[in-house]
Amino acid sequence: MSNASPHSNGGPSLLDRLPASIFPRVSGLHAAALIIAILLIGLLIIPVLQVIYVAFLDPNTGALTLQNFVDFFRTSLFRESFWNSFYVSAMSVVVATVIALPLAYITTRFNFAGSVVIQSLGFIPLIMPPFVGAVAMQLIFGRNGTLNLLMEEKFGINIPFMEGLNGVILVQSIHYFPFILINLSTSLRNIDRSMEEAAQNLGSQGMRLFRRIVFPLAMPGYIAGAALVFIKVFDDLGTPLLLNVNNMLAPQAFLRISSIGISDPMGYVISFILVAFSIFSLWASFLVMRGKDYSTVQKGGGGLSKRDLRTGEKVAAYAVVGLILLLVLSPHIGLTLLSFATIWSFAPLPDGFTIQNYIVMWENSKQFIANTVIYAGIAAVLDVIIGTAIAYIVIRTGIWGRKSLDYLATAALAVPGVVLGIGYLRVFHSIDIPFTDKPMASWWVIIALALMIRRLPYALRACTAALQQVSLALEEAAESLGATKSSTIRRIVIPLMSGGILAGFVTSFATAAVELSATIMLVSSESDAPLAYGIYLFMQTPSGRGAGAALGVVAVIIVGLGTFLSQLMIERDKKFKSTDQSH
Amino acid sequence: MTNQLVGIEINDLHLSFGETEVLTGVNLDIQPGEFFAFLGPSGSGKSTLLRSIAGFGPTPRGSIRIGGRDVVNLPPWKRNVGMVFQSYALWPHMSVRDNVGFGLKERKVPSTEIAPRVDAALELVGLSHLADRMPNQLSGGQQQRIALARTVVVEPEVLLLDEPLSNLDASLRVQMRRELLALQRKLGLTTIFVTHDQEEANTTADRMAVLDKGVIQQIGTPQELYDTPQNLFVAEFLGTANILGGQVETDGSAKRFRTSAGDVLPLSEGHAGAGSIVLRPQNMQIVDQAAADTLPGTILHREFMGSQVRYIVRTSGTEMIVDQFHHVGHDWRDTGSDVHLKVNTNEAVIVAS
Numbered sequence: 026m027s028n029a030s031p032h033s034n035g036g037p038s039l040l041d042r043l044p045a046s047i048f049p050r051v052s053g054l055h056a057a058a059l060i061i062a063i064l065l066i067g068l069l070i071i072p073v074l075q076v077i078y079v080a081f082l083d084p085n086t087g088a089l090t091l092q093n094f095v096d097f098f099r100t101s102l103f104r105e106s107f108w109n110s111f112y113v114s115a116m117s118v119v120v121a122t123v124i125a126l127p128l129a130y131i132t133t134r135f136n137f138a139g140s141v142v143i144q145s146l147g148f149i150p151l152i153m154p155p156f157v158g159a160v161a162m163q164l165i166f167g168r169n170g171t172l173n174l175l176m177e178e179k180f181g182i183n184i185p186f187m188e189g190l191n192g193v194i195l196v197q198s199i200h201y202f203p204f205i206l207i208n209l210s211t212s213l214r215n216i217d218r219s220m221e222e223a224a225q226n227l228g229s230q231g232m233r234l235f236r237r238i239v240f241p242l243a244m245p246g247y248i249a250g251a252a253l254v255f256i257k258v259f260d261d262l263g264t265p266l267l268l269n270v271n272n273m274l275a276p277q278a279f280l281r282i283s284s285i286g287i288s289d290p291m292g293y294v295i296s297f298i299l300v301a302f303s304i305f306s307l308w309a310s311f312l313v314m315r316g317k318d319y320s321t322v323q324k325g326g327g328g329l330s331k332r333d334l335r336t337g338e339k340v341a342a343y344a345v346v347g348l349i350l351l352l353v354l355s356p357h358i359g360l361t362l363l364s365f366a367t368i369w370s371f372a373p374l375p376d377g378f379t380i381q382n383y384i385v386m387w388e389n390s391k392q393f394i395a396n397t398v399i400y401a402g403i404a405a406v407l408d409v410i411i412g413t414a415i416a417y418i419v420i421r422t423g424i425w426g427r428k429s430l431d432y433l434a435t436a437a438l439a440v441p442g443v444v445l446g447i448g449y450l451r452v453f454h455s456i457d458i459p460f461t462d463k464p465m466a467s468w469w470v471i472i473a474l475a476l477m478i479r480r481l482p483y484a485l486r487a488c489t490a491a492l493q494q495v496s497l498a499l500e501e502a503a504e505s506l507g508a509t510k511s512s513t514i515r516r517i518v519i520p521l522m523s524g525g526i527l528a529g530f531v532t533s534f535a536t537a538a539v540e541l542s543a544t545i546m547l548v549s550s551e552s553d554a555p556l557a558y559g560i561y562l563f564m565q566t567p568s569g570r571g572a573g574a575a576l577g578v579v580a581v582i583i584v585g586l587g588t589f590l591s592q593l594m595i596e597r598d599k600k601f602k603s604t605d606q607s608h
Numbered sequence: 609m610t611n612q613l614v615g616i617e618i619n620d621l622h623l624s625f626g627e628t629e630v631l632t633g634v635n636l637d638i639q640p641g642e643f644f645a646f647l648g649p650s651g652s653g654k655s656t657l658l659r660s661i662a663g664f665g666p667t668p669r670g671s672i673r674i675g676g677r678d679v680v681n682l683p684p685w686k687r688n689v690g691m692v693f694q695s696y697a698l699w700p701h702m703s704v705r706d707n708v709g710f711g712l713k714e715r716k717v718p719s720t721e722i723a724p725r726v727d728a729a730l731e732l733v734g735l736s737h738l739a740d741r742m743p744n745q746l747s748g749g750q751q752q753r754i755a756l757a758r759t760v761v762v763e764p765e766v767l768l769l770d771e772p773l774s775n776l777d778a779s780l781r782v783q784m785r786r787e788l789l790a791l792q793r794k795l796g797l798t799t800i801f802v803t804h805d806q807e808e809a810n811t812t813a814d815r816m817a818v819l820d821k822g823v824i825q826q827i828g829t830p831q832e833l834y835d836t837p838q839n840l841f842v843a844e845f846l847g848t849a850n851i852l853g854g855q856v857e858t859d860g861s862a863k864r865f866r867t868s869a870g871d872v873l874p875l876s877e878g879h880a881g882a883g884s885i886v887l888r889p890q891n892m893q894i895v896d897q898a899a900a901d902t903l904p905g906t907i908l909h910r911e912f913m914g915s916q917v918r919y920i921v922r923t924s925g926t927e928m929i930v931d932q933f934h935h936v937g938h939d940w941r942d943t944g945s946d947v948h949l950k951v952n953t954n955e956a957v958i959v960a961s
Contacts, residue, residue, distance in 0.1 A: 498697035502755075504684035505662050505691040506711030506762055512685075516710075520701045 053511060057414050058424050064411070065433040069478050072448025073300065073440055079451060080293035093290040102272065103291070107298070110274040113193050113265075114258040118205075118251050120198035124352070125206040125250075127345050133213040135338075136331050139346050146346075147203045147210075150353050152585040154539040154557065155200040156263030157577040158356025160564050162196050163187050163268070164369055165359045171373040192268045197258045199353055204257075205250035212246025213239070245314045252310035256303050260441035263541035263557070267564055274299060275443050279545065287450050296444040303439040357581065364574035370567075382571035386563075390576050392552060393559035396469070397538050400555050404476035405534035408484035409526050411477075416488040417518065421500075431485070438482045445475055446546025467549035475543045480533040487532065491525020491598075492518070524598025528591035535587025539580045556580055613640035614675030614765045614798055616661065621670035623653075623660055623822075630656050631668065631822045638800065638815075643792050645801045645813035649845070653822040658768050658802045662691045675765055685714075690764030690797075694771040696755040698743035704730070704754050705739045711762035729761035730754075732791070749780050756788075760795060767792070767799040773808060785812055806846055810834075818842050840959055843886045850887040850928045856880050856958055865958065869925035871903050873951055878958045886957040889931035893950045894919065894941055902948040903928075907941050921949060 083090045097103045132140045165171045166186040173183045186195055216239065224238045262275040271280060278295040285291075334342060364382050366375030411434070418424055419431045437445075453465035465471055495518060503513040519526070541557040548554045551562070556576060563573025616638040623631040630653050638644045646654035659665045661672055663684030671678045679687050698707050708729055712722045730736045733753035743751060752772060759767065772788065773781045789812045792799045803809050809816050810830040818825045818833060818841070826833055826842045837843035840851060854867040856878040863875040865885050873885070895902060908927065909920040916931045917940055930949060941947060 496695060496697065498693040498695050499699055501662070501664050501684065502691070502693055502697035502699075502758075503710065503714075504664075505687070505689060505768075506758070507685050507688070507714040508710070509685050510683070512714060517699055521699070523701075 054418060054422055055424060058418050058427065058430060061411055061414060061430055062426075062433070065430070068474055069433065069437055069440065069445075072445060072452045075451050076293050076296045076444055076448045077300065080290065080297040082290070084288055084290050093294045097291060097294045103277065103295075106272050106274050106277045109190055109272050110259055113190050113197070113273065114255045116194045117197040117201065117258040118254050120194060121202035121205050121254050122251065124198065124202040124349055125209060128206055128349065129209040129213060131342050131346065133210055134331060135342070136333050137342055139343060142346055142350060146350060146353055147206050148588060149357070150200050151203055152588050153200070153356055153360070153577075153581045154263065154541065154584070155196050155261065156267045156541055156557075157539070157560060157580055158200070158360060159192070159196045159264050159267040160570060161356050161359030161363050161574065161577075162199075163192065164363060165355050166195065167192075169371050174371070174373050187268070189270060193265050193270050193273070196264050196268065196356070197261065198254075199356065201254045201257055204253045205247065208246040208250030208253075209243060212243045216242045248310050248313045252306045256306045259302055259306075260299055260443070261542065262443050262545065263561070266545075267561065275441065275542065278443050278447065282447055282450065282546065287447070287454060292447055296441075296447050299441045299444055300439065303441060307439055360574050360577050360581070363571060364578045366571055382575040386572040386575035386579075389572065390556070390559050393554055393556045393576070394579070396554060397556040400469070400473040400476055400544075401534045401537040403473040404480055404537045405484070405530045407477045408481050408533040409488060409530045411481060412484035412488035412529055413492075413519070413522065413526055415485055416492045417514070420489070420492050421497075434481050434485050437478050442479060442540065442542030443546060445478065446543040449475055449543075449547055466547070469553040472544050472547045472553065472555070475547055476537040476540055479540060479543055480537050483536070484529040484533045487525050487529030488522065491522040491529075494525070494598075495521045524594045528594045528598075531587045531591040531594070535584045535591075538583050612675070613796060615640045615642075616766060616798065616800075617671075617673040618661075619671045619673075621657075621660070621668050621672065623656060623666060623668035625666065629822060631660070634670070634824055636817060636824065636827070638798060640798055641796045643789065643799045643801065643812060643814045645803060645809040645816035646819060647803060647806060647809040647816050647845075648819035650804060652819040654802050654804075654819045655770055656822075657819070658691075658770055658800060661766070661800065662689050662768055663687050688762075688764050689766045689768060690759035690762060691768040691770065692755050692759050692772050694774060696751045696775070698751055698754055698758070700743050702743075703739070704735070704741050704743065704746070707743065707754060708758045708761055710758065715762065725761055729757040732760065733757045748776055749784060752776065752784060753787075756791070760791075760797070765798070767795075767797045769799065769801045771802055771804070773803070773805075781808075788812065818845060820845070836957055837886060837959065840884060840886075840961070843957070843959060848889050848929055850889070850926070852885045852887070852925055853961070854883070854885065856883055865953075867925045869923070871924055873903070873953055874900055875956075875958070876954050879960075881960060883958050883960045886959055887928070887951060888955070889918065889929045891952050891955045892928070892930045893952075894921070894930060894932060894947045895950045896948065898948050899950065901953055902950050905947055905949055907943050907945050907947060910940060910943055921947065923949065
């Protein structure tokens with residue numbers, strides 16, 4: 026055998042002998058950390074701070090003032106919008122809870138054959154952007170929708186499910202209840218059987234046991250889900266806009282900026298309120314959750330004890346699950362029907378069926394779809410690159426300030442799309458596109474960057490989880506065999522993270538593809554518009570609804586396929602690594 | 609092997625994690641070709657010391673010379689130190705062949721040379737037939753051997769083994785222990801083996817270092833450490849020890865040990881001063897008659913262990929563990945009976961305190 030040792034002859038090179046303090050060993054990673062920090066500050070922090078700053082500026086003199094806020098609360102439309110947004114968010118949490126609670130209870134407490142259905146209920150709504158389903162919901166639940174027409178015919182009653190704010194509440198709670206369902210079921214499942222048995226052993230039972238033991242243990246999960254629903258609904262722009270409910274905060278911000286212009290202070294005041302509420306809700310749920318990691322399942326132990334349902338209970342359970350399933354699928358059913366409908370108006374079902382809508386959609390939407398693929402593609406690629414880099418820097422290095430990269434990237438969660446959009450308009454309208462004299466604010470690249478920032482927290486979570494799965498010893502083994510840091514990252518870390526990275530990419534891509542709230546602010550011409558904006562445009566005219574629905578179906582397929590693929594990758598990855606950490 | 613055998617010299621090594629010092633003033637001189645063990649309880653710093661030789665963890669103060677070259681400031685990949693990890697750390701996305709060939713590829717060995725060397729390494733650990741498997745298709749013992757093949761194939765100057773047997777079940781552990789030793793002898797590689805299991809260290813190591821609280825307590829052959837522990841920690845950590853505190857007294861040429869309870873035992877050697885006497889369970893016999901070299905006691909408890917019977921005897925100072933060989937037909941002592949312990953003082957060790 027010949028000797029392949031890298032330094033059996035000659036000893037260490039000059040570079041090796043230099044002290045590490047003069048030439049830090051991982052300068053490549055330092056450079057990456059610096060670039061990411063600059064990107065995050067430039068594309069997230071500065072635009073948001075700018076928006077907040079402008080909210081406190083006198084539009085005429087440029088002096089600091091609280092006058093804008095006084096004006097805001099003096100205007101009855103804004104006061105009404107504020108309370109409407111608050112009311113809609115709170116009611117959405119209530120309705121979503123009413124939907125999620127029985128489902129969570131049935132799956133975690135009983136041996137129920139329909140649990141698979143409940144599990145799929147946990148993600149079916151999420152694969153449809155709420156604004157896409159909103160129009161279809163009107164055709165089913167609206168004043169002249171399928172349900173009311175049928176009820177009028179049979180019983181002579183008409184229930185205003187979709188009137189004004191009710192419509193927003195219904196659409197949002199059907200879309201967002203999975204957040205509560207998933208969080209609540211997880212925390213219920215994480216309660217060890219012994220917790221309950223210990224209480225029974227000490228004489229507690231029935232409702233009292235539930236109230237004193239099970240419910241408090243499950244509370245943190247519920248709060249986490251509920252806070253998320255509240256913020257999402259509070260910030261959402263697309264759904265109220267498509268339902269033509271304009272007296273809420275996000276639509277008001279959009280309308281002020283798009284109709285009056287970026288110098289109107291009201292848009293900024295509203296943005297400030299949106300950000301403040303987001304941060305406040307996140308902070309409040311953090312406070313409630315602090316020190317309450319109630320995951321009590323022991324190794325080998327199961328969750329709460331389950332019992333079989335009696336016949337009557339079984340019928341009731343299936344009825345509840347069936348009803349919710351129908352409700353949850355109604356946007357999907359409505360959208361599909363609408364996309365194949367000739368005319369659907371004042372009738373329980375469309376007059377006839379055709380594929381004409383798809384042809385019209387395809388002829389008019391090629392540009393939208395192409396733009397979507399480009400924007401979401403750029404956003405998702407950047408997200409996983411930055412996400413992987415941040416995850417590695419935070420978990421594996423001692424670089425100063427590394428945690429703040431994580432916080433910065435995650436802070437994007439608290440920034441509503443409308444606010445980010447307004448911030449970009451404000452910051453980039455005064456900066457020209459390189460080598461041209463057109464403002465950057467109207468450049469399509471800005472849309473892709475906004476999407477990148479919006480989806481970064483999700484990609485970062487996926488990458489962090491993937492890296493945490495890679496045992497440090499696997500890297501050290503490579504290094505002790507002569508692989509440098511960069512070679513180790515390339516040949517060991519990235520391949521082992523690939524499943525998580527791909528899952529992060531797909532999730533980012535799929536959700537960025539249907540993002541409306543930030544893009545609607547930033548689209549400057551129809552030729553730059555992505556798919557979500559296309560759906561919005563189609564839905565503005567009654568004749569365009571069919572084609573809009575067809576484009577909506579395309580969006581649902583993209584997100585659904587994306588969700589499915591990322592699940593597949595995560596599962597495959599788990600199986601692949603199952604033996605690695607298990608000994 | 610064309611590799612020249614190298615030794616490892618560690619001088620005044622200090623290492624801290626933040627405020628807590630985990631290694632304090634470590635000095636070691638490991639001979640070329642030696643099978644050396646670091647033995648200590650968990651948290652003693654033995655793994656930290658091993659990892660700093662490999663180049664992992666914070667950079668320590670002091671020097672680590674491998675074959676005369678100070679490696680303290682070198683990154684792991686420039687050290688040519690082979691390490692086998694406790695978890696084996698086989699890369700799950702690579703086949704056995706790719707795992708074993710990894711280090712050779714990193715060293716830019718031509719691919720025509722890689723294949724035969726990988727085959728030879730697999731041959732060495734007797735797993736040639738598993739070359740195309742993935743790591744998750746292997747048993748624990750097989751993974752262990754692959755990890756070993758992956759490390760030795762690059763012909764490192766030093767082989768480091770971090771608790772390599774702890775993830776194996778008991779029967780396999782004894783077998784792998786022998787295989788490891790045989791392989792080490794065959795390759796003649798300077799090897800350091802970290803373990804918390806004294807039996808593992810005793811049966812394999814040429815010499816070993818016992819660590820506690822980041823300090824090397826004693827270095828020597830297993831027998832030296834067992835027979836002549838330099839302090840109470842080593843005495844108690846290796847095997848079972850009965851320890852009596854007291855004084856060594858000299859009176860002309862006569863020497864004796866006076867326990868703190870007042871009993872006196874004659875000694876053949878020793879220096880005057882406070883100290884402890886270390887008595888192994890087999891250093892005493894239970895007798896009926898008192899003598900100059902006996903301690904009075906009462907049998908508290910009896911355990912039958914097969915080849916021997918273990919008695920717990922209360923003496924005036926303390927409770928002593930005494931092992932007596934078991935022979936067919938011999939009567940056992942009953943609990944509660946008053947006896948005398950005859951101490952073989954020439955086998956006892958006095959540890960100064």
